[in-house]
Structure formats: C-alpha cells, structure tokens
Amino acid sequence: MKKILPITNAIIAVISGIFVLLGYFFPGVFGGIQSTLIGWAIILAAFALLLGIFNLAMVHWKKIASSKSGNINSMVLLISLVVTILIVSINGPAGSWSLWVFNSFQVPVEVSLLAVLAVILVYAGARLLAHRPKWNTILFLVTVLVVLLGSAPLFFIGEITPLSIVRGWLTQVPAIAGARGLLIGVALGTVATGLRILIGADRPYGG
C-alpha cells in the first residue's frame, strides 16, 4: 500500500490536470469534465476553510488549557468565534444582528489597522533619511512625495498639474514596468510548476 498509494495519487493528479488543461483548449469536449473537477476542488477548498477554523480554535483552546501568559487573547478569540457562529446561525448571514456584528466590530477594526498603518508609514518616511542618508533613500523619498502631491490637491494650494502629470507617469511607466516584470516571472514559474505537476516530477500531494 505504501507504494500503490503514491502512484495512485500521482495518476489522479496528472489526469485531473490534463483534463482541466484540455478544457481550456477544447471546451466542447472537455468542458464538462473540467467543470466537474473544478466543482470538486471548490468543495475541498471550502472544507479546508472549515478545517482551518477548527484548527485555529483548537490551538487557542490548548493555549487556554496550558494557562500560559497571554491566554486572555485566546479566550477573547474563542468567545468571539463562538458568539459570532451562534448569532449567524440563529439570525442568518444576512440578518440584522449579523450585520451589526460585522459593521460594529469587523469594519472598524480593519479600518483602524489601516489608519495606524498610515501613521506609521508617515513616521517611517520622516525618519528614513536620518537612518539611511544615501542616494537611493533620497530617490525613494522624492518619489513618495511626488506621488503624494499628485494624488490629491494640496490644501490651500489646489492641484499642481505638473505634479499630477509626473505622478501619472511614475505610476504608469516605472511602477507598471516593474510590476509586469514580476508578473511575467511569476507566470513563467507557474507554467513550469504546472508542467512539473502534470508530468509527475513534482508531487506536492506526497508520494
């Protein structure tokens, strides 16, 4: 069984990958098989999400049981999880109580995190040149300032058109060029990984 199972896994993975790939080229012939396989994969992904939630709860439950320092955070997490599950199960996902929980806790917490991030970034930008007085640091700071000034009209000054043009050029040419280069590299790596899985050379499922 130790030898049969890995081979079976490899055969299943390779055949599934080939059928999904052929579904792109011959949707009329392999479209149905492709949709069925994708449906199975989505179910498995949903189950993995449930498994992740269960694992998270178990980890924090062990922390509470071990009575280590900082278990109050785990306790808050478990209580929040249980209460949210109870509310959504009773009131429904679109119920008023469920939306109240979401709008009162989820949205403010996430927005506050981004607000703190904005403050930290401004502080780091102000201290950056003091820590690293180099030419690339100066170039980075100048770019940041130009994009900031071109994103919105300055208070009491208004929009500075040349800065807006420069900001547009910076975001559309250098930034996009770098991002596209990264994406092309990622795409090539994805193609190589897919081919390795299709031919069975790479077996992330084990075996």
Place this chain on the structure above:
Amino acid sequence: MTDVICPLCGKPNPPDLDECMYCQAPLKTGGFIAPPESESELSSSPSTSNKPGEAEQKAPEPSASSDLEQSIPDWLKQTEADFLDLSEVKPEEPSPAELSGQFDSLLSPPSTPPSSKENAIDDDWLASLLDEAGVGKPEPPSLQEQAPEEALKEPEPEPGSEMYEEGANLAVEGSTEEEQLSPTQPAEKPDWLKNLEASSTIKLEGDLFSGEPEPIEPAVNEIPEEKAQDQTPLPDWIAKTGSIEPPPSPQEPAESPIAPAELPNWLEALRPTETVSPSAPVEDLSGADIVTAGPLVGLRGVISAHPSAIRPQKPPTYSIKLRVTDEQQARVEMMKELLANEEKPTPLASRPIITSRNIFRLIVAVVLLLPMVWMIISGSQQASTPQPGNIPGVVDFTQQIQKLPSGAPVLMAFDYEAGFSGELNIAVTNVLIQLMNKSAYLTLVATTPTGPALAESLIKNASSSLVGTSGAYSNYADLGYVPGGTMGLLGLAKSPRSILPYSLESDNVWEGAPLNAIASIKDFSAVIVLTNDPDTARIWIEQAGPLLQEAGTPLLMVTSSQAEPLIRPYFEAKPAQVQGLIAGLAGGLAYGRTVGNLQQNGIWDAFSVGVTVSFLIILIGSIAGVVSKMLAASKKEN
C-alpha cells in the same frame, strides 16, 4: 661400587633401586650404570670429556698401515680435516700429525686381508678397516670372516674385563699410549668417525650391534645411550624400545657377506634420522619443585593445585565515594550556579513609556489626524472635487451602467476588505444606487469571507438612500462566498449555477427569472468587480474576461488607489479588457458627480489635508534628520 645414573635427572642412584630416588624415573629400562670410581674420576678430569662415551672415544686406536692410509680418499680426508676444525674440543684436539698417527694406529691392523682393500670405498672400506683392526671382536680369528659392517660394531667390554680396563686406562693416558695397544684390544672410535657414522648410515650401526657375540643388556644400551646423551637425553619410551628389541643374531651377518648397498648422499640426507634419535629437547625437571599437596602430590614439574590458590574468597570492596578536594568542590558549586543562572530568563530592561521616539510618533499622529477630523466635523468643501473627465475610466463606467436595460441581471463581486470601506464605499454606493434606479437584478458574490456581509450591508445602505422608495431593495440575490480562489472564479465563470446553487437565504434563485436564463457568466448583462487587490482584479480578468469578451459583456471595476496602476493598463488596452474603471476616493467622487449624487461631507478636504500634512511631516522629518546627522558629524570632527 657401581651406581645407576638416572636417565632423566642424571643423578647417581644405588643399583638396587628400580626408580630414581630423586625424580622417580624408572632406572631399569634406561638407566646407566656408572663406571667405576677410577673411570668417573678420569671422566671428570679437565682433559677428558664428562661423557662416558667420550671416554671411550679416547681409547687407544690401533696403528694404521701406510697402505690403508693411502687408500683413504681425498674427500674423506677433507671431511676429517673439517670435522677437526669444527670440533668442540678443538683446543684439546691433537695436531694433524697426531691425528694422522691416531688414524694410522686405528687403521693399522695386524693383518690386512686383500678383500677389505678392494671394498675400501665410503663406509664399506671403513667397516673393512675396522674389521681388519679387530675392534669389538671377542674372537679375532672369526673377525676376518665377518662382514665389514660387523667389524665396525664397537665391542662391548664387560666391566672388570681386560678390555674394559685397558680402554679406561687408555682414555687417561691419551694418545701417547695408543700405539701400545694390541690389535685385539677393542678399538676406540675417534670423534670424527662416530659423527661420520651418525651422519652416514644407521644401518651400519645396527649391524655393529648385531655383531655383538654376547649381548649384555647394559652394554647393549650403552651405545645408544651414549649417542643420545651426546645430543639430548632420551625419553623413557625410547629407552624401553631399545631394551625390548631383541639383539640380532650374531651369526646372520657372518653368514651373509653381502656388501652393503652404496647409498648416495642425497638419499642419506633424506633419511629420517630423528625417528631413531629424536632431537626434540627434553625439559630438565631436576630443578623443578615437587608438588607437596593436592592430587598431583609427588610429581615434579607440574602445576601445583594448592588449596589456598583455589579457596573461595570474598571479593575486595572498593569505595565508590569520590574523593573531592575543597577546591574541586568549590569549582563544582560555581559550575552549578552558572548552569542554574543560564536556565533563568534574563529580564529585559524595561523601556520607559515616554521616549523621544514615542513622543515623535504621537506628534505625527496628532498632526495628521487632528486636521482630518476637523475637516470631517466641519464639513469643509474648500478643496476642489475631482472632475470625471480628469479621472480615466469614470466616464466609460458611467456609460456602461447607463447602457444596461431595466431589470437586467448584473453580477457584482464584493472582493474588497472591510478596511477599505472608507475609500471604496462612496463609489460602490453610487454604483448600487444607479443600478437600483435601473431596477437591475443584482447577483452578489464574493471571493473573500467578509464579502457577503459587506455586500448585504451596502445594499441596505444604498436602498435606504434611494429617492422615492419606501421599502428595502429586494431585487437581488446574495449567493455568498466562492471558495477556491482562482479555481472558484473559473468555476463561477463557467457554471455559476453549479458552483453557487443557493443564496444566503437558502433559496434556489436559479429557478426564477431572470437567473433562469443564466448558464454562464457571459449571460449576465454586466459584471462589476469591487476589489482593493490588484491580484484579485487580474484573476477576474484572466478567468472571466475571455468569456465576457466572447459575449460582449462589459467587465467593470471599482478598485482602490493602490490597485489602480495595475488595472489601468487593462482598461487602456485595445481592445479593452476592462470597459469601465473607478479608482479610489477621487474616482468615487468623480462618479458621484457624474450621476448627480455627490456626498462629499468634508471627506475630500480631509483627504487633501491628510496628504498635505503627510507631505510636510515627511519633508520636515527628513530635513531634520539630515541636519542632525550633519551636526553630529561636525561635532565628531571637532
């Protein structure tokens, strides 16, 4: 008095004893009868050998005739010379002239038969010479008739007899009296002759024994005893064997005058002489201790099994307590203390809450937030709002919405995080209001877990802000969360009915209108993706874009400012993969201005103030940092 010499220990014993009084070895079989006192005294003299055999070797030899001397071959003469050179008694050996004289006396018989001269080669001629010399012959007339081998046999003089006494006397007198010996007297063999006999043939020796007329037991054993004592003492079994062997009849060799065979030297060398006279050394046990206790009592030379050696004793006990000095104990204590301190966690130095860094952070936060809060509270509208024409994609987005027929099915994907609600909610709310005004059938999906709740919340907010409607907007279906990431999107694009068959209310929305006509994503009138992640936007474009382009269904996007640079190329491409784009707060305000629903509420001014303050903080902080660095460097130089 005649003593018997023990063959084992070599000590004299009284003749009446059967065993050695010293070593208990049997004396009868291998014992040696000591010579008379005079002989033993002579044998102990420095001029003679201690061995009795050697005493006989010193016996007078008959004078040799010149004919016989001439008949000796050269090789024998050379052997004789070599032997004399290598002899142990070299200093005592006579000079070559004396040797030749001895040899002459030995080889000079009273009468030399001509037949012996004819056989004068190798051992035969020597035997014939001895025969002619009458050595060992009790009856001289019959000696001539005997074979030469018999003549070589040494006669055994009886103790007390004339021959024995003369031999003993001659051994004392040396070579000077050898010439006076009569031929009838027993001839004494020289050393070289005995060695020659021992190295040449044994058969000849045996024949000499056989030639004994009256074999007397001690005399029979005497000759091998002498030979054995020359090399090593004989063991008992050999002595017994020698005593058991019956002496050959003296008449047989006399009646068979057949000349002995001439053996070549190589055959003589191959003869196993050790079987006759073993050369293995025998341990001398005369000095060994006699066992006085145990089962081997009385034996000599064996391991004593004394009871004290095998008596069981209690094993000694050794202390396992480690002997440690005070200094070592102090070091051990020090090591223990060090190890105990290693296990203890070192408490970190508590940092003060109020530090220059924390103060600067607080200053930045206060300076950044206070103006923004003030702008929102005051509802300032001093900053000019963005124009739709200046924001790319807003006008196209508006046109695509306006193209939608009334009650058209529109798929909306809420794929942004709740943290970006402040940036995106203005644009999303305006889009929802426009769609509600067109009574579009909204099909809500999400690829993030928080997306369905966010969609429900926005739908409720938008419906409440609709002008002229009393109740909530119900022309929509929230299908919920699509798991699986990219695969989920592909499945949703190809077969939304099978991927999300039920809404959050557990209704089969695909049975009723207008979703009953939807087989794939291209059957929707428009697809609007709301996301803050450029990767999510790209996946939508890659997975659902081909199907939508095939059917001419517009793909519209509402994104955050950070995703706008990456999505904008898809919008500006020819043909465009994204037909409409609203990016960030500026795009939302511009779209609101387009649809006539501008709800600024001081947000844009707060955003403008925030950007301005951020710029100033970064600029001032950078300059201050550089100046402080320069000051520090100048202080160092000074």
